[in-house]
Each structure stands twice: as structure tokens, then as C-alpha cells.
Amino acid sequence: MNFNTGKGMEDYLNLDSQTEPRFWFLLDIAAGRQLGKSIFGPSPDALFAAPSPEWVFDCMIESLSWHRQNGPVDHNGILNACRQLRYDKTSTWGSKKDGGEWVLENYDYPNIVALAMEARHSETQLCPDLATDFLDFVEEEIKRSKVSDEQN
Template identity: 25%
Template sequence: MHTPEEPQSLPTELHAYLEELLRRTRAVCGPHLVSVFAVGSLALADYRHGRSDVDVTVVVEPSLSGSALHDLAGALAHPHLSCPAAGLELVVYGRDFVGRPSGEAGYLLDLNTGPLLSNRVSFDAAQSPSFWYVIDRSVGHQAGLSLFGRPAREGVAAPDRADVLAALRASVLEHSDGEGHLADNRVLNGCRSVVFCRTGRWMAKRGAAQEIATTEEDFRPLIESAVHSFERPRSSAVPLPTAEVQAFLAWVRERVDETASAAGV
């Protein structure tokens, strides 16, 4: 793979897929392509094959045409490009947008595709709640795994802390609703949110779970059950007690609100 990263930093199961994804992206975007980097579990070294998505951010010159964005969505869609992971979540931004802090979604293309994802293609950032994208850009600035072009930290501005905390609160509310989310992922995302509030750094879900289970004895059994479930394929996820998940997420929301209040947000 033509990547600034060492090959061993990427899961073996994804080498051929990411190489072809990068080849197709370069072919469609040409000289307008600025950088490509991995976020999510790949960036935080917690990818689990059969469970995790492949999260990729693409940065392009804002002069890239709308037709090229449509072509890129078609070129990377599963099964036209067969995704070996649970799915591909790919977001394209203009270089000018990601070069400054923002609390907006701001994407040019948002593509969800893969064997375990509902296919989604959006070219209008107003269609989507912004918090997913703010969190991904914050992770990308901290730990983005460069696949092509400029390093993520140089090309993607860190969102302001106030915007990240607002995004975390929106994320917790989304997971509290529960619709469309596995219970284990709801709990582990909550752990990661609290660790960010405490440290200002993003940690992999299982590492964050260990941190919170160590300090919050009342929630330890639930968190350990969530980790056990998370280590299984999505189709074999273990149900978790609804009331306990809701109570935990209410506690997470309180921690996020306390952090925001202390920061004057």
C-alpha cells in the first residue's frame, strides 16, 4: 500500500481493500485529492474484524466537481468494491472547511456502505446531525492514521472544546434513545465520552471501558458485559439490561454536563 504508515499499523485483513480504496479515490479525484486518513477504531488501534467499521476521511480541494463526488460514491460502494469489514463510513471534506475549527457537519460527501450497514449517500451536510462529524474530526486531529497526502494533524483543525462537548452530549442523547445501536456500543461510547471529559483525549472503546470500570464500581458489571459482547461479531451481540444501560447513560450525560459547565460552555 502506498501509505505513509507502516504496513503493520493496519490490520492485515484490510490491506488489499484499503489499497484499492485509495487507488479508486486517487483515480476519481486526481490532483484535487489532498489527503486520506483513517479515523475511528483504526486510528485508535482497536479495530476488530467482523465487528468494526472502516472509518475513512478524505480531504479534497473545494474545486472538485459535484459529478466527481457522485463518481467517487459509486466507485467505493459495496459490493462494487467489496468491503471485508462490517462496513465503510467515508466522509469527504473540502480542504478549506477542515482547515478551521467548526461545530458543523460540513461534509461534501457522506457514504455508508457495506455488508452490515444500511447504504447511505448524502451530498448535503444539512441532512445530518453534526455531532458524528465533529467527534470524527476531533479523533482525526489527535490520531488520524495517514494513508495518503498530508498528515491528518496538519490538515484537520481540532474542533473547539465547546463544540466537542456539545457533540458528546448529542451523542449520549442519541445512544440513550437506543434505536439503531447495539447496547454494548452504547455503553462503550459512553465510557469513551467520560474519559474524554476527564482527560481531553480520545481513547479506544475497550481501553476507556477499563478506565471507567476501575473507577466506577457500581457500573463495573454492566461495562464488563458490554466489553464481552463487543468482542463478539455483531450478529452475536449479547443483550444488556435496558434499565441498567439507561441508568449508565444518564450518569454519562451528567458527567458531560458537569464538564461543560466547568468549562463555561
């Protein structure tokens, strides 16, 4: 099941997991283990096994590719990339907003990230070239981290 809802977005429900890209589910579980709150019963990290780092890496790369292929890249694509970059560098998941703020504080990509943060509350379209360049940058940063981890 894939159910998405939130302020300013149309509710989405799909009960056929075979028609959804696999990366959404694994990244949701990875983030949910850290961020989820139990209303009743065990905590999320007790309910879901931790995905392997290799799976998380593969799914982050798949997500970036999906956003490029299903463009134009919008604020969600940019802020998802920010969230993934933050996780890659800090092992901490957070909201899209948290990811955007972290990238603004730690990287020299203020234009596209600042525009994406503003576009969350407007209909502003992002420059396709800047958006694609940013996703390429994030992918290279994540791949560079993986190579560094493998060498250590």
C-alpha cells in the same frame, strides 16, 4: 460521506450527509486528529482544524441522546459513552475498548461496562435500565465538567 466498517459489523455507506446525525462527523474529526495516522501527506491534525470544545461538548451530549432514542442501548452505545467520558476527563481520545477499560479502572460502574466489553464478542443483550442509567450518569458527569470549567 459516512462509511463504517470493521470486524463483526456490516459495512455501512451513506453518501447523503443530510440524513446522518451531525455529531458523528465532528466526533470522528476530533478523535481522528489525535488518533489518525497519515499514510501519505500531512498528518490528520494538519488537515483538520480542531473543533471548539463547545462543539465537542454539544456533540457528546447529542450522541448520548441519540443512543438513548435509538435503543435498545447496545455495547456500542455504552462503550461510546465510556470513550466520551474518558475524553471529557483526560482530553485523550481512544478506542471504545480503551474507554471501557478506563471507566472500569476509574469509576464504580463495573456491571454494565464489563457486560458491554464482553458483548463486543457475543450476541449478549444488555439490560435496558442499566444501560440507560449509565448513559444518564455519563451525561451528568460531562455536564458537571463543563460547569466546573466555566467557573474556573
